[in-house]
Each structure stands twice: as structure tokens, then as C-alpha cells.
Amino acid sequence: MKGPALLLAAIAVFGVLDANGKLLSGAYPVGQVISMRYIVLLPVFFALRGLWPGLGGRFRTAHPGLHALRIASMMVSAASFFLGFRHVSLAEGYLVFFTAPFMTLALAALVAREPVPRAAWFWCAVGFGGVLVAVVPKLGGGGSLLGFAWVLLGTIGFSVTQTVNRQLKGESGLAMLVVWPGLAGLLIFGPLAVRDWVAPPPLDLAMLMANGLLGGAAVVLSAAAYRHADAARLGTYGYAALPVSVALDFIIWGRVPDAATQLGGAVVIIACVMSERARRRTLSAAQGTSVGNRCVPSGINGKGVTARTAASGSGP
Template sequence: MRGPLLLMAGIGLFGLLDANSKLLAGDFSAAQAIFLRHAVLLGLLIGLRGAFGWPGGPLRTAHPWLHGLRACTMLTAGLTFYVAVRYLSLADAYLIFFTAPFMTLILARVFLKERVPRAAWLWSGVGFCGVMIALAPQLGEGGSLYGFACALLGTIAYAANITLNRSLRAEPGIARLVLWPSLFGVLATGPFAATYWAAPSAVEWAQLLLNGLLAGGATILLALALRHSSPARLAPFEFIALPLSVTLDLVVFGNAPGIEVILGGLVVVLACVMSERAVSRARQGIPPGKA
């Protein structure tokens, strides 16, 4: 259970990150927020390595193209989710995010050639139906299509990042997993951040810098989770973001969930439990249908 526990802790930090981003999104551009997020990560890495030697392992990599692609997916996910929560409630944005396990299973099967039990496919499909149960009323009532589109693009990028993390699991240490996306993020968003810069207050500076810490912690936990478990095993546990997003929406923003969110969530939880059971049984060599 080490992999799933690390993943759920990372998802928890991502939830706090998105809630904090939603508080900032009305006043600061995505470029400025993401630039500062990556600048904090880069500064922490440089500072720690300067103070304590070489923590986190080497920086050089034998897979530069994979790290480059991973940096692109991380930046895409960060930018699009930041924009998405500007237009959507956290619960609505995470309803789109819950398609990530299904996408992850596809990518793991196609690119990593990992075996995915038939029952896991079935229950992931059931989980996707639960998402649609919760999402359909929002689409029918004219919810922000732009916000939903940004959340969908961010979800695709997140699923790709999960797969790439698994591909890089053999490389020791985590320093390179922080360095390359942080450096790329700073360089890619820097010019746009300077163009659309808004002066933060002291409290807003703290919130913007906190984003970097939350993003760094979540990224490291996610990478560590994928060193212990496959994407197929971890995918169902991503659904823990549902109760987290509903809770944050209620506590921070005062948005109570609708009945459709609760019903869809129950379907998702059932799918999560059953999919994990199917993957566990397959790993133990238990044939389908056996007790």
C-alpha cells in the first residue's frame, strides 16, 4: 500500500494547491502564478544542494527527451488547471479530472505495455459513468465550456505525466524530477509573467510562494508513488480527490455539493474499490470469478 498512500498524500497536496490557486486566479495571471511556482521549486533545490551537498541524487539524465516531455506535460497541467479553477468550482474541475484513471490505464497499456485486467477496465468505465452522472447537469445548465475544456486538457497532461513518471522510475534520486520541469517552467512562463505582472500584497506573496511548496511536495510524492506501484494499480486511488474537492469547496468557498455530485461520487468510490480489487487479484494470480 506504500504507492497508493503516497499517491493519496500527493493528491491531497494537489487539492490544497488548487484551492489556493482558485483564491489567486481572479487577481493574477496563470503565467505569473506558474512562474513563481516553478521559481520557488528551483530556488529550493539550488538552496538545499548548496547547503547540504548533493541531496536528491544526480542532475544528469540518460533520458533527456523523456524529462523534456515530462516538463511539458507538467507545465500544461499546471497552466490549464489554474485557468480551469478560475471558471469552475473545485468539485466541477475535479469531475473532469476523474477521467484521468481511464486515460492512465490506456497510456500504461499502450506505451508501457503493462497488463491491465479486464475487470479493471470495466470498473474504470463504471467510474467514468459516475463522473458523467455528476457532470451532466453542469453541462446542461450552460456551465463554462472553456473552463471544462481547460480541465480536460489538464487531465490529459496529468495522465501523460503519470505515465512518464513510471517510465523514469529506474533513475535514482528525485533532484532531476524537480530540476528540469522547474527550469523549463521558469523559462517558458517568465516573459509572459513579466508582461502581465500584478504587484502582490504581503499575504498574496505568501499564497503565491505557498503554491510552489505545495506543487513541489505533490510532485515528489507522485513520483515516489510510481516507483512503488504501476499506473494501473494507482489509477483508482486518484478518485480520493472527489471528497477532498467537495470538502474544500464547502469549507473554503461555501459551495455545497448537489445531489448529482453525491450520487456520482458514490459510483466513483465503488469503482475505485472494485478496480483495486481486480488489480490486486490479478497480481496474486487469482483467476477472475474465484472467491
């Protein structure tokens, strides 16, 4: 359960990051918000590395192309979600974001060539159905098409990032996951921040700085999750962002979840539980087949027997 647990933690942190970004989006430009994230994150990382030499591993990689793709998708995702949530509510934005498990499964099958069992697709669809039950009634008032487009672009970037994370699972350490995206973020968004800088009061400055710690934690947790489990296993857990968004809506904006939201949340939880049960049944069946076909060393009569026939008490 290490992979799912890490992903659930990442989703919770991403939710807080999105809520914090939405609170800031009306007053601050995208360049300032995102560059502040890395202005905070990089010094914190190097300070920790100074206290614990070697923390995070090496800065070298055997897959520079994959890291470049990951950096690009991270920058697109960060900017797009920030701009999208400026125009739409968390609930509306998350409706689009919940296509991410399908995208991640498709990329895992088409690009990473990972086997995706039918049960994973089925329970992923059930989870998306739960999201529709919860969110569609809230769309009656309409929403910004531009906002939806930004969130969709961010979702594509997020899905690409998770797929690349899985392909980089063999690399040890997390330094490459933090430092190079941080430097790229400063190079891309730093000039925009200087051009459009808005002087923040102390509370807003603290919120801007918190984005750095939240963003770094979310990136590390999600990358670690895909190093411990494949997309087929983790796909359905992406829908756990629904109860996270409901909780944040209540805590920050005082919105009480209605009956549709509660029902949709229940469906999402059931889909997550059943997806994990289906995975375990598939794994047990595969292990049973492997054991059943495993050869046992020959007996004294020189004839080999299989574990299955030996267990049944009859020879070949």
C-alpha cells in the same frame, strides 16, 4: 500499498493547489502565478540540498528525451488547469479531469506496453460513473466551453506526465523531477510574469509563494507513486479527487455536498476498494500458478516431481 498511498497524498496536495490557484486566478495572470511557483520551489530545493548534500540524487539522466517530454507536459498541464479553473467551478473542471485514469490506462497499454487487466478497466469505469452521478446534476446551468477545453488539455498533459513518470521509475533520485522543470518554467513563464506583473498584497503574496511548495510536493508524490505501482493499479485511485474537491468546496466556499455528491463519492470509494481487491486476487492467482508449475529437485529415484503433484502426494 505504498504506491496508492503516495498517489492519494499527491491528489490531496494537487486539490489544494488547484483551489489556491482558483482563488488567485481572477486577479493575477498565468505567467506570474506559475513562475512564482518555481521562484519559490528552486531555492527551497537547493537550500535543502545544501543542508543534506546529495539530496535528490544526480542531475544527469540516461533518458533526456523522456524528461523533455515530461517537462513539456507539465508546463502544458500547469497553465491549462490554471486557465481552465478561471472559467469553470472545481466540480465542473474535475468532471473533465476524471477522464485522466482512462487516458493513463490507455497510454500505459499503448505506449508503455504495460498489461492492463479487464478488472482495472471495469472498476475505472465504475469510478467514473460515480463521478457522473455527483457532477452531472450541477452542469444544468451550463459552463464555459473555453474553460472545459483548457481543463481537457491540462488533463491530457497530466496523463502524459504520469505515463512518463512510470517509464522513468528506474532512475534514482528526484532532482531531475524538480530542477529541470523548474528552470524550464522560469524560462517560459518568467518573461510573461515580468510583462504582466501585478503587485500582490501580503496575503496574496503568501498564497503565490505557497503554490511553489504545494506544486513541488504534488509533483514529487505523484512521481514516487508511479515508481512503486503501475497504471493499472493506480488508475481508479485518481477518482479520490472527488471527495477532495467536495471537502475543499465546503471549507473554502461553504458549499455543502448534496445527496448526489454523497452517493457519487460512495461509488468512487467502493470502486477504489474493489479495484485493490481485484488486483490482489489477480496477484495471488498468478503467484499460485507460478508455485504450482515450479519444479522441485529430483528425488532419490532420479525422477523429478512438480510442487503441485508433490503436495497432492502422487508422483507423475
